[in-house]
Amino acid sequence: EIVVACPSDKNNNVVSKETFAVAKCESGSTLVINGAKVDSKELDCKSKAESNVxxxxxxxxxxxxxxLEIGFKVISEWFKLLEVCHDLDEAKTYWASHTIKGDGIEGKVYRSTARPAFSRGEKWLYTGFNPDNAYKQNQVDLEVVTGTLGVSKMVDDKGKEKEVYMEGKDRLPVPEYYWKIMRNPQVRGDIQINSIILGFF
Incomplete structure (x- = not known):
């Protein structure tokens, strides 16, 4: 059984016309909702689903x-997507933790986006390990923790290093380091990737 829901007020599925419904797998991409056969590709919400914190x-x-837990509230059920360690006073996030469901990954990988991207060095920086292999879809759930450390510094017009914040002098700090840990519960050991954030203006 699959829960089909469109969280948020006055929202519903364009097929079932309900906010919440239970679907059963028929075959292939065909589902059965309230006795009617529906192609899963036709499932969509009338409006944008709203998440909760x-x-x-x-x-x-x-x-x-x-x-903080971030997810979706459906009727009386809570579906958590991720946990975040957040400093409410300084508006700073230390880490975010979530699980990637390996049996549901079918999305396309986009190699280029309109936003700034990371620049990766030569493979020899990762002795005995190719980071590309970590993204192979092996139908295994992957536990992922992403976080930041420190505050980036830049030289001002007077030649002095100053910490960089996106709001005022002490809120929304631009992190100095970005790190990610990926763990496959079925094997021993974790994969950790660290990078330094360099500011270019």
Missing amino acids: IKTDRKCANGKGTV
Whole structure:
């Protein structure tokens, strides 16, 4: 069974006309919803689904951050997508944790986007490991934690290094380091990728 939902007020599925429905797999891409056969490719929401944020009582980052859950509320059920360790006062996120469902990955990989991208060095920087292999779709769930560390510094017009913030003098800091840890629960060991953020203006 598959839960088909369109979270948010006055929203519904264009096929079933309901906010929430339970679908059963028939064959291939065909689902059965309320006794009617529907092609899963036709499923869509009338309007954009709205996510929710739940503030928990859990602390993180040595007490500096609060764990927030981000997901969708459907009727009385809560479907968590990820957890975030966030400093509510400084508007700073330390890390985000989520699980990639390997059996549901069928999306296209886009190699180029309109936004700035990372520049990757030569493969010899990763002795004995090709980072491209970490993205192969092996139908295995992958636990991923992404985070940042430090505050980037740039030289001002007076030749002095100053920390870079996107809001005021101490809010929304531009991180100095970006890191990601990927863990396959079925094998021993983790894959960790670190990078330094260089500012170009």
